[in-house]
Amino acid sequence: MPRQLYELAAQADDHVFSPYCWRIRLALAHKGLDFESVPWRMTEKERLAFSGSERVPVLVDGHTTVVDSWEILNYLEQTYPEQPLGLGRAEVRFVRHWTEMVLHPGLSRMIVDEVFQTIHEKDRAYFRESREKLFGVPLEEFAANKEVKLEEFRRALSPLRATLEAHDFLGGSAPNVSDYLVFSGLMWARCTAPTPVLAPDDPVSRWRESMLDLYEGMARRAPCREAA
């Protein structure tokens, strides 16, 4: 029975853009574990009913089903302890929460309209309605003033930038789960938004290039909307 990862896909089955799915893809590659990607769309809740979750990623590993990206990471670390991801330390959790509470929201308010353009046609009405309810304004309004937000976003990366000026990776000399968590946020932008969010001379860009190269260019080869 092959290992299966249910992932959010855009119009094309292999166009995977969710940061929560990307962190699992990268963790599986880190541990050298093969998997079959099962494309899934937001409006296909019933296809996940077996898992008890309404969201991806969902990992089916033999007879074990695991939901929630953080749970999946911990499951992988415990089940396949070789090539450790570096999970378990509180500082890694700090990186996780910074990613989810600073990086993701900073991106969301710039790219949500492009995410809308990226997703499968059949998800669009659901996406617009649920997000506009959450934000309290139309998607396009929520994503307005991109220039101002881009400056704020780049400023908010300052602790990451200073760290990557001193270390090749957040894992030190080699990537670990901290790198996958943060980089997956940037993959969300790369896979959905035509305009790059990093300046080319940003040390964060240099690191992103290294991350794109990992595992035979796995992330670089993935479908994206970012202009070359």
Next chain:
Amino acid sequence: MPRQLYELAAQADDHVFSPYCWRIRLALAHKGLDFESVPWRMTEKERLAFSGSERVPVLVDGHTTVVDSWEILNYLEQTYPEQPLGLGRAEVRFVRHWTEMVLHPGLSRMIVDEVFQTIHEKDRAYFRESREKLFGVPLEEFAANKEVKLEEFRRALSPLRATLEAHDFLGGSAPNVSDYLVFSGLMWARCTAPTPVLAPDDPVSRWRESMLDLYEGMARRAPCREAA
């Protein structure tokens, strides 16, 4: 020859408030190393001439003089490897830069007028002039609108808060250098500002209480201006 730590002091010699000095105090206590505090004021540059630095902390350990708080932490870790601080990992550096680039500035724009009230009389003209040059506005203006800033500050603590909801310390089950870095920022506020910056029911407060208790209440017993 006793180990000496040159520290920024307020009017009273034992009223130490600099976050960069506090992180060294705590690291020394962590390693069980005694030291003699040498009170120093901002306008006493000539007293540090021997070190080549114009700022504290300066550590004199036998025949070795070390300047810069990050250098001192690394010196202590290398020289006294027992009871490791947990330095060396890139994620710890991320916590350091978050502390210096998010926590400290968030506090500074609320408490700089109280810092001015705290410092030694002879430092006040220098402090006002140098800071007003840096900020481009009078201290009191830079520190205005505290209510709005307090909300923003507490919101900016969200990654720290979420981490401390899952772990007792940033070091996990026991404190490490990540705890000392962040907590020392909060000690800066406690030692200078009468109004507490944390809500009592904030999980960050619970952690701060634990940190205040460490090493026989070393931080709790230190002179402070925070209202009880």
